[in-house]
Amino acid sequence: xxxxxxxxxxxxxxxxxxxxxxxxxxxxxxxxxxxxxxxxxxxxxxxxxxxxxxxxxxxxxxxxxxxxxxxxxxxxxxxxxxxxxxxxxxxxxxxxxxxxxxxxxxxxxxxxxxxxxx
Amino acid sequence: xxxxxxxxxxxxxxxxxxxxxxxxxxxxxxxxxxxxxxxxxxxxxxxxxxxxxxxxxxxxxxxxxxxxxxxxxxxxxxxxxxxxxxxxxxxxxxxxxxxxxxxxxxxxxxxxxxx
Numbered sequence: 001x002x003x004x005x006x007x008x009x010x011x012x013x014x015x016x017x018x019x020x021x022x023x024x025x026x027x028x029x030x031x032x033x034x035x036x037x038x039x040x041x042x043x044x045x046x047x048x049x050x051x052x053x054x055x056x057x058x059x060x061x062x063x064x065x066x067x068x069x070x071x072x073x074x075x076x077x078x079x080x081x082x083x084x085x086x087x088x089x090x091x092x093x094x095x096x097x098x099x100x101x102x103x104x105x106x107x108x109x110x111x112x113x114x115x116x117x118x
Numbered sequence: 119x120x121x122x123x124x125x126x127x128x129x130x131x132x133x134x135x136x137x138x139x140x141x142x143x144x145x146x147x148x149x150x151x152x153x154x155x156x157x158x159x160x161x162x163x164x165x166x167x168x169x170x171x172x173x174x175x176x177x178x179x180x181x182x183x184x185x186x187x188x189x190x191x192x193x194x195x196x197x198x199x200x201x202x203x204x205x206x207x208x209x210x211x212x213x214x215x216x217x218x219x220x221x222x223x224x225x226x227x228x229x230x231x232x233x
Contacts, residue, residue: 004160006160009158043226044122044224044225044226044227045208045224046224047221047222050221091160091161105151105163105166105176106161106163106222108153108160108161108162109160110158110159110160111160
């Protein structure tokens with residue numbers, strides 16, 4: 001069974017600085033997707049960024065980028081130029097690429113609570 | 119914009135009560151999901167549905183059931199609520215496309231307290 005581990009329960013960053021959130025996962029599959037989701041306080045969870053395992057190039061979305069190391073099964077999220085609105089719980093998630101049924105489900109890590117200091 | 123709504127943001131129930139949590143999505147998504155979110159445990163899948171009247175158990179289905187009579191609505195039912203079901207419940211939906219990835223869109227969550 002696949003597992004996702006986020007070893008940093010809480011992180012803090014100064015506004016305008018850069019922060020990296022860590023995520024490791026365990027799987028025997030070769031094809032899968034990885035995601036970072038953001039859950040702001042009292043607001044809906046939204047997708048920040050996704051990575052297909054077959055792509056060697058790291059995904060980037062504006063100030064958010066990932067460092068995907070397939071062999072090491074590591075998937076970290078880097079937030080550049082941190083803003084107050086980045087304060088949230090961040091979840092790393094895994095999804096199998098296999099077809100059908102509950103393999104469509106997301107497997108989540110335990111989350112990292114990011115505080116942004118003004 | 120995809121919209122996933124949940125019937126209540128906060129709910130307080132008594133032990134033994136039957137509890138219904140409702141989720142509605144407005145984008146004609148085939149897949150709908152119920153997750154439970156607890157501190158230190160992340161999100162865990164309770165049930166998911168890939169079509170009307172179709173359902174599959176997730177990782178923690180015990181004590182829960184679901185109903186999907188219409189495509190846009192997915193209900194989570196606690197037949198006899200217990201205090202260990204106090205939690206945040208999140209609904210999500212996505213398109214179905216086999217192997218391809220489709221983003222899951224989440225509702226705002228229902229924080230359920232069972233006394």
